[in-house]
Amino acid sequence: xxxxxxxxxxxxxxxxxxxxxxxxxxxxxxxxxxxxxxxxxxxxxxxxxxxxxxxxxxxxxxxxxxxxxxxxxxxxxxxxxxxxxxxxxxxxxxxxxxxxxxxxxxxxxxxxxxxxxxxxxxxxxxxxxxxxxxxxxxxxxxxxxxxxxxxxxxxxxxxxxxxxxxxxxxxxxxxxxxxxxxxxxxxxxxxxxxxxxxxxxxxxxxxxxxxxxxxxxxxxxxxxxxxxxxxxxxxxxxxxxxxxxxxxxxxxxxxxxxxxxxxxxxxxxxxxxxxxxxxxxxxxxxxxxxxxxxxxxxxxxxxxxxxxxxxxxxxxxxxxxxx
Amino acid sequence: xxxxxxxxxxxxxxxxxxxxxxxxxxxxxxxxxxxxxxxxxxxxxxxxxxxxxxxxxxxxxxxxxxxxxxxxxxxxxxxxxxxxxxxxxxxxxxxxxxxxxxxxxxxxxxxxxxxxxxxxxxxxxxxxxxxxxxxxxxxxxxxxxxxxxxxxxxxxxxxxxxxxxxxxxxxxxxxxxxxxxxxxxxxxxxxxxxxxxxxxxxxxxxxxxxxxxxxxxxxxxxxxxxxxxxxxxxxxxxxxxxxxxxxxxxxxxxxxxxxxxxxxxxxxxxxxxxxxxxxxxxxxxxxxxxxxxxxxxxxxxxxxxxxxxxxxxxxxxxxxxxx
Numbered sequence: 001x002x003x004x005x006x007x008x009x010x011x012x013x014x015x016x017x018x019x020x021x022x023x024x025x026x027x028x029x030x031x032x033x034x035x036x037x038x039x040x041x042x043x044x045x046x047x048x049x050x051x052x053x054x055x056x057x058x059x060x061x062x063x064x065x066x067x068x069x070x071x072x073x074x075x076x077x078x079x080x081x082x083x084x085x086x087x088x089x090x091x092x093x094x095x096x097x098x099x100x101x102x103x104x105x106x107x108x109x110x111x112x113x114x115x116x117x118x119x120x121x122x123x124x125x126x127x128x129x130x131x132x133x134x135x136x137x138x139x140x141x142x143x144x145x146x147x148x149x150x151x152x153x154x155x156x157x158x159x160x161x162x163x164x165x166x167x168x169x170x171x172x173x174x175x176x177x178x179x180x181x182x183x184x185x186x187x188x189x190x191x192x193x194x195x196x197x198x199x200x201x202x203x204x205x206x207x208x209x210x211x212x213x214x215x216x217x218x219x220x221x222x223x224x225x226x227x228x229x230x231x232x233x234x235x236x237x238x239x240x241x242x243x244x245x246x247x248x249x250x251x252x253x254x255x256x257x258x259x260x261x262x263x264x265x266x267x268x269x270x271x272x273x274x275x276x277x278x279x280x281x282x283x284x285x286x287x288x289x290x291x292x293x294x295x296x297x298x299x300x301x302x303x304x305x306x307x308x309x310x311x312x313x314x315x316x317x318x319x320x321x322x323x
Numbered sequence: 324x325x326x327x328x329x330x331x332x333x334x335x336x337x338x339x340x341x342x343x344x345x346x347x348x349x350x351x352x353x354x355x356x357x358x359x360x361x362x363x364x365x366x367x368x369x370x371x372x373x374x375x376x377x378x379x380x381x382x383x384x385x386x387x388x389x390x391x392x393x394x395x396x397x398x399x400x401x402x403x404x405x406x407x408x409x410x411x412x413x414x415x416x417x418x419x420x421x422x423x424x425x426x427x428x429x430x431x432x433x434x435x436x437x438x439x440x441x442x443x444x445x446x447x448x449x450x451x452x453x454x455x456x457x458x459x460x461x462x463x464x465x466x467x468x469x470x471x472x473x474x475x476x477x478x479x480x481x482x483x484x485x486x487x488x489x490x491x492x493x494x495x496x497x498x499x500x501x502x503x504x505x506x507x508x509x510x511x512x513x514x515x516x517x518x519x520x521x522x523x524x525x526x527x528x529x530x531x532x533x534x535x536x537x538x539x540x541x542x543x544x545x546x547x548x549x550x551x552x553x554x555x556x557x558x559x560x561x562x563x564x565x566x567x568x569x570x571x572x573x574x575x576x577x578x579x580x581x582x583x584x585x586x587x588x589x590x591x592x593x594x595x596x597x598x599x600x601x602x603x604x605x606x607x608x609x610x611x612x613x614x615x616x617x618x619x620x621x622x623x624x625x626x627x628x629x630x631x632x633x634x635x636x637x638x639x640x641x642x643x644x645x646x
Binding site: 028029030033081082085088089107108109111112113114115116118119120122123125126127130131132135136138139140142143146147149150151153154 | 351352353356404405408411412430431432434435436437438439441442443445446448449450453454455458459461462463465466469470472473474476477
């Protein structure tokens, strides 16, 4: 999926370097675990976070290429570590069309493998930003990501969940890391304070829009889709489309939410149809588009140049999917 | 169990400050999770790691009390994070006579709760050693701990496991953190290079001895013991006493190892009796004593003073248990 960037040859080539860096860092004295981690880190993902980092970092020039690749790798590894633990918690059989780590290695080893990836993330930070203010920013960021996950767990099966709760959860779980990717890029690229501030906001809004689009996609029922349809609902995670639909037609939607974990495939199809009929998907889409517009407006204030143009194109491409 | 230190009033009081620090750091916007984490962090443990840190740090004077408390807390939190994930993997119902976190919060939340504790560890480091060489030492250490856990998982149910493998696993899993506790104490206390080197070696040897004693205790069958008897064996973890017994009487021991996960309570009693008869417990004890003697000899070369005396007493107390 790194081919998502194939029109932007320079970014693609940098992402390839991130893949090599991650591969060499994920070496461990056990072939099976090494191979599983290395495959997981380099197959299938769009690598949005490191790409955003490079796009911002490339607008200025202060850090060495080697350090840029390391920082970009650290961001992607933090993301991967949370995915490994997510898949354990959700008991997912596949991720990006590959068996998940716990399917390959067993649940136990996968818990430690996730922890191990956190240590590699930490190691890369000590090599690139020891003494920098960005180190504590990273710690705060990691904390927010975990808080987002815990908030989501805490809200699970809560039929009364509010839009505010949802936004708080995805702000931690997804937007925080995209925010940090852009901000770190701007910071290490040596952009001025006002561009750094823009970078943060762009990352956050792109991140929120990205997650909302993802949650809308989850309701676009498609049997060929590898991801179990509406698996979120069965796990008690009620995302924006569902919240909007519930507020529109509580009498129809709430009964489904109340027995979320017992819903069968046919129930889920009915639910998806109901949600569509309320217009919730369109309304969710409107919010995502509003966030995208905000991000694009902020991007227009960044320093002119190739990377700004790529950023505009990539944001549009990333956030315009088919429904 | 912090009362383990009650004869050493100053250390006990410092450990109480670590408990407060950990409590305030483990606050999260969810009462149930906060309470569970705070209880877990302050109940039952001997807090050997922060105590060792303080004993070494107190031999010199460079860091503020506040920073010492933070560093000591970081070490204990790293330890706690690994315990939380260990308990998930071992599916343990209790730890230190309390229900484990996953019993209280569910497995899913416990995975994230462990991750959250890692972030607090990381946060404390960024506040106390940003710019210090000890930061990357911490990353290396964390990596070694995880490697130790992964090695142990990898060796599980291997009936041919060697003493060398066992030592490698416990060197990461247990000794590494005790090593870092002593070393960081010496470093931040401002002791000279040769004392820092001694500190490392003392921590490692005390750590190895500590784990070996623990593994011997596991074979001292006692129904009143809260820890499930020989639970390690059922999980395929073959510790030193078992390895020594197997090398002494392979024909008697190997059949048990081959069906480790199917052993019933009566089988485990028989196995424990067999191990005792081979003299393996005495031989394991000899190794632990040799490591303790080495540590005590190294301690004798540290700067004279109260803390050195406490260190000698505590080492003897810690490593002389009843069998």
